[in-house]
Amino acid sequence: MVRPIGILAGLGIVTAVLWSLLWGAVAYIQSPPQMSAEHYVQHHFQPKKDISFSFDGPFGTYNNQQLQRGFQVYKEVCSACHSLKLVAFRDLEQIGFSKPEVKAIAKGWAIETPTLNPDTGEPSTRKSVASDRFPLPFANDIAARAANNNAIPPDQSLLAKARDEGPHYIYRLLTGYGTQPAELLKKYPDVKTPTGLHYNPYFPNLNLAMAPPLTGEGQVSYSDGTKATVPQMAEDVSAFLMWTAEPKLDQRHRVGWAALIFLFVFTSLTYMAYKSIWADKKNKSL
Template sequence: MLRIILGAIGAAFCGVLLIAFGTGAYNHLTEPAAVTVEQEFHLQPKALHLASDGPFGKFDRRQLQRGFQVFKEVCSACHSLRLVAFRDLQALGYTEAEVKAIADQWAIQQPAVDPETGEATTRKSIAADRFPLPFPNEVAARAANGNALPPDQSLMTKTHHGGAAYVYSILTGYQDQPPELLKKFPDAKTGTGLHYNPYFANLNLAMAPPLNDGQVTYSDGTAATVDQMAQDVSAFLVWTAEPKLENRHSAGIATVAFLIVFSVLTFLSYRNIWAGRPH
């Protein structure tokens, strides 16, 4: 009797599942979900080719230095680089003296308070320090950026689909909303304080276009166009996210070469051992 009851319960449960599945499939076929403005107008990242791409890629250190200059003079006003230390910049080709001079330009806030002014005390950075935060806390960061929190850029190219191409596309993708978007989705008009960018997930960014032609002056004479600066800082952020990339590529190539040689030797040994023996 118990088996019959349990069997009936199982059959009823399976029946409910089949009815739910059938109802859902029917509704999906007869009433497809409405396409959202993000689904229709969001664009995939633009193509971007960097020297570090591919299994044989190596960093273009002149480009990395230009990218660091863009970060220092433009991005660091709002964005942090909390996983990178000043001394790491020697990998970009800077000398120890140059790294010390760069660190000296940043002030580190300390937990102590100046008894005379009541303000937080600061000290000069040293090469061993990591890049300081541009704001003392999240509240201050949001207050200065329209309640939006500027993300840390240390791992930006690792945490976003598209990597460096995503960063490059965001920086060069600001534009006016297309008329067809407003015609089809009149309620999707970009609000006050936001900026339309089809490469961002919800199409609207609180960050204003950060780059303008000639905004920095490159010491190597490269023209500082928006496109060039976007490429350079994207390449720099690839390095911050994976500074050992070249070592990984070298290790991978050496490993593949070893496996190929080992496979050939193993095959030749096999042929030699079994040569002349009946199969």
């Protein structure tokens, strides 16, 4: 009695699965899914922007000269809106700045203190020191929204690790601003860039509040004489933001390779010890 019931139950499950597959196939044929505007742009209007960084791959290392240029771009362009609240000024020593240079950089930023100015009632400020973290560009979220078309600029400390493809995505975004294609608007009229937003095919929903931050060649004057084109500035600041997100990358690579070499040597010695210990016993057993 149990066996026929089991067979019937199995047939019922198989029938339900086949019916679901058949019904799904019919529904797909009758109403095929429509490609979203974002996927359409990804396949038709995203120019290929391949770029390689010195830190790519398991043997990659940071280029301190590039990181210093990237910091300069952040300081002169990005810091007006974006914070680096997890980075301290003294961390800049890791990318080649000397202690006096770090102190001089820190003095260029003012930081609010808990006390109020007794004459004006406004928060008092002091010059930053090397142990301070980079101050926020806005006093609060309300001020940030008011200055950025109701959008809060994200903190950039971990931005390169929070986005898929990290620095490569940042580079594409910074160099990807343009005019919305007429073909896209004809096919997807609902995605027309609203007033106050800016079209960028690399941004997830195609339109973002941030205006193009890199506006043209010479916007930044590099101290090392490098020509400050838009692609160059975008590459440098992308590399710098990768460093802020993962400052120990070089060390991690070195430790990783040392661990792999140790495991290889240890495995080889273990295997040779195994062969040495068991060689006599195998010969005796024969």
